[in-house]
Amino acid sequence: MTNVGIIGLGLMGGSLSIALQERSNTYRFVGLDHNETHQQQALELGLVHEIVHTLDEISKCDIIILTIPVEGIIAISQQLHDLDEKCTVIDLGSTKAKISSSIPESIRTHFVTAHPMTGTEKFGPKAAIPKLYENKVVVLCDMEKSGTHQQEVAKKLFSEIGMKLVYMGAEEHDRHAAFISHMPHALSYSLANSVMRQEDASSIVALAGGGFRDMSRIAKSSPHMWEDIFRQNRANLIEAIESFEVELKKCRHMVENGEWEALNKWMSEANTLHDIL
Ligand SMILES: NC(=O)C1=CN([C@@H]2O[C@H](COP(=O)(O)OP(=O)(O)OC[C@H]3O[C@@H](n4cnc5c(N)ncnc54)[C@H](O)[C@@H]3O)[C@@H](O)[C@H]2O)C=CC1
Numbered sequence: 001m002t003n004v005g006i007i008g009l010g011l012m013g014g015s016l017s018i019a020l021q022e023r024s025n026t027y028r029f030v031g032l033d034h035n036e037t038h039q040q041q042a043l044e045l046g047l048v049h050e051i052v053h054t055l056d057e058i059s060k061c062d063i064i065i066l067t068i069p070v071e072g073i074i075a076i077s078q079q080l081h082d083l084d085e086k087c088t089v090i091d092l093g094s095t096k097a098k099i100s101s102s103i104p105e106s107i108r109t110h111f112v113t114a115h116p117m118t119g120t121e122k123f124g125p126k127a128a129i130p131k132l133y134e135n136k137v138v139v140l141c142d143m144e145k146s147g148t149h150q151q152e153v154a155k156k157l158f159s160e161i162g163m164k165l166v167y168m169g170a171e172e173h174d175r176h177a178a179f180i181s182h183m184p185h186a187l188s189y190s191l192a193n194s195v196m197r198q199e200d201a202s203s204i205v206a207l208a209g210g211g212f213r214d215m216s217r218i219a220k221s222s223p224h225m226w227e228d229i230f231r232q233n234r235a236n237l238i239e240a241i242e243s244f245e246v247e248l249k250k251c252r253h254m255v256e257n258g259e260w261e262a263l264n265k266w267m268s269e270a271n272t273l274h275d276i277l
């Protein structure tokens with residue numbers, strides 16, 4: 001039996017437990033969460049077999065999964081100690097550079113820093129879903145800093161739930177993530193707020209079409225989680241927002257000046273994104 005400790009019983013931790021339980025009965029799940037309602041829900045939903053209340057109890061597990069907001073991951077990693085030689089700690093945070101560089105040297109080889117490129121705008125144990133990880137990419141960062149055993153454990157775990165493994169340095173990961181994930185969340189929050197400041201609720205309900213719903217979906221995401229991500233990836237995010245502002249200004253300029261041919265060409269360039277997605 002492999003004992004898995006999950007710190008943070010929400011969408012990511014809960015979905016990981018469901019996926020592993022569907023594929024094997026050799027795992028036993030122990031959970032830690034600072035929210036009592038989430039502890040209860042996780043037990044009721046069968047996401048964990050047992051709730052514990054201290055890091056010492058979780059530290060005895062073979063595998064420890066960190067699925068709490070990214071500032072919490074750094075705080076918890078400072079408190080983990082006396083880990084068994086074979087213990088593997090895997091964090092699933094959306095940022096990687098600050099996490100990777102702040103893990104104490106004494107436990108660095110125990111750690112694997114990973115980012116599953118999958119998720120939803122929902123959060124908490126009730127948001128956990130079975131197929132979240134299937135056929136999706138997980139980016140494994142700074143793997144040369146992890147122990148040989150820990151690398152193997154993480155690769156086996158992510159492969160077992162049907163993920164595709166991609167390797168990258170943590171700094172490089174954060175730059176890509178700023179453009180492809182973090183900036184789009186900043187835009188969605190901005191879109192939601194700008195429309196709500198101009199339009200009343202009844203007009204939004206009456207007129208919201210698919211496009212507006214698509215683009216504002218991720219504005220429903222957890223402010224706690226995203227505040228931490230924006231804080232940790234601040235410099236890259238600012239650069240990504242600036243590059244977006246350049247494009248938006250181009251669009252505004254062409255509309256203001258009636259440059260319709262140029263606007264049409266600029267839109268056709270954007271169309272090509274979906275040739276590669
Ligand atoms: N939501 C998403 O789509 C994705 C999230 N991630 C990352 O995964 C991590 C977890 O995200 P979710 O599962 O979506 O969040 P969530 O909000 O659904 O779950 C987090 C859980 O951790 C608990 N928690 C928070 N701080 C804690 C602490 N210090 N000690 C104990 N429990 C604590 C909360 O009560 C909650 O139950 C984050 O680091 C996030 O950046 C990565 C990929 C996708």
Ligand SMILES: O=C(O)C(=O)Cc1ccc(O)cc1
Pocket residue numbers: 093094116117118119120121181218
């Ligand atoms: O809901 C969506 O479309 C997302 O983009 C979810 C998401 C959130 C955070 C991540 O680090 C990765 C994926």
